[in-house]
Amino acid sequence: MSIADNLLKYKSELDKEQVELIAVSKYQDTDAILEAYNAGQRVFGENIVQELADKQQQLPADIEWHLIGHLQTNKVKYIAPFIKLIQSVDSLKLLVEINKQAAKHKRVIDCLLQIYIADEDTKFGLGFDQAIELLRSDEFAELKNIRIVGLMGIASNNATEKQTTDEFTELKVLFDGIKLSFFRKEDSFKEVSMGMSGDYKLAIEAGSTMVRIGSSIFGKRKIKHYKTE
Numbered sequence: 001m002s003i004a005d006n007l008l009k010y011k012s013e014l015d016k017e018q019v020e021l022i023a024v025s026k027y028q029d030t031d032a033i034l035e036a037y038n039a040g041q042r043v044f045g046e047n048i049v050q051e052l053a054d055k056q057q058q059l060p061a062d063i064e065w066h067l068i069g070h071l072q073t074n075k076v077k078y079i080a081p082f083i084k085l086i087q088s089v090d091s092l093k094l095l096v097e098i099n100k101q102a103a104k105h106k107r108v109i110d111c112l113l114q115i116y117i118a119d120e121d122t123k124f125g126l127g128f129d130q131a132i133e134l135l136r137s138d139e140f141a142e143l144k145n146i147r148i149v150g151l152m153g154i155a156s157n158n159a160t161e162k163q164t165t166d167e168f169t170e171l172k173v174l175f176d177g178i179k180l181s182f183f184r185k186e187d188s189f190k191e192v193s194m195g196m197s198g199d200y201k202l203a204i205e206a207g208s209t210m211v212r213i214g215s216s217i218f219g220k221r222k223i224k225h226y227k228t229e
Contacts, residue, residue, distance in 0.1 A: 002035070003036050003217060004035055004038070004039035007036050007039045007040075007041055007217050008040075010216070010217065011041070017204050019210065020043065020209060020211075021041070021043065022044070022045040022066055022193070022213070023036050023041050023044050023213065023214070024046075024047075024196075024213060024218075025045065025046060025214065026046055026047045026051065026221070027221035027222065027223045028218045028221065028222050029222040029223055030058050031222075032222055033063075037059070037063065042062060042063055042064055043084075045065075045068040045087070045212050046066070046067060046068065047067075047069025047070075049067070049071065049072075049079055051223075052065060052067060052083075053078045056079075056082055064084040064085070066083075066084060066087055067083055067086045068088055068152075069088060070124050073094055076097045076100075081105050081107075084110065085111070085149070086109060086111045086112070087111075087112045087114065087152045087193055088114045088152065089111045089112060089113050089114060089148075090113075090114045090125050090126055091126070091134075092134050092137060092140060095143060096143065098145075099144070099145045099146045107145065108144075108145050109145065110146075110147050110188075111147065111148055112149060112150050112151055112152040112191060113131050113134070113151050114126065114151075114152045115128065115152065115171055117153040118153075118155055118156040118157075119163070125153065128174055131174070131178070132181075149188050149189055149190065150189060150191030150192055150209070151171060151174065151175045151192055151193070152192075153168070153171040153193075155168060155199055155203075164202050168203050168207075169206050171192065171194055172206050191209050191210055192208050193208065193211075194206070194211075195210075195211040195212070196211065196212050196213060197213050197214065197216040
């Protein structure tokens, strides 16, 4: 099946669930992204800042770019002028830098707090207590050029279906608690980004509002080597 066919299959399914599809285009070339774009996709997720910045310059201006990979503070300046959503905020230090760079461009940048839900040391993210401590801090209250619109989490690799469901459910419970405690009056706090190609159906059942799907849409990666952070 073509990229367009794969994409339309997912969009048809996810539209019924009222879940947003983030087409993960890491290591895909611009031709592959344009095929998805011409099939109607407008939201794409990238992991590597330099790759994202390069593609943004080459592709249509109405694409909404999401940064879904780990973000170092010294890389924020490269995406601050255009990024739609940073899904991978895992520290107050990073939020402060995003706020600083957003202010330079007279923008408010939407962000998700990445929460550590996996049983793996290799994953990034805030612990549950750390997220609440961040939201209670005076320093966070002073940030006027960022907006927290939800939470993101990545489940454990090779986990059982039950473990994956438990991890997603824990994230949704945390989201509900944070919504009630900190964002009760803010309609913008509404996103729970969880679920990828192998577990998106479990994520949707647990309450996901965004799923991140790449290989099942695009197939094999087209770019074999790219400078990483």
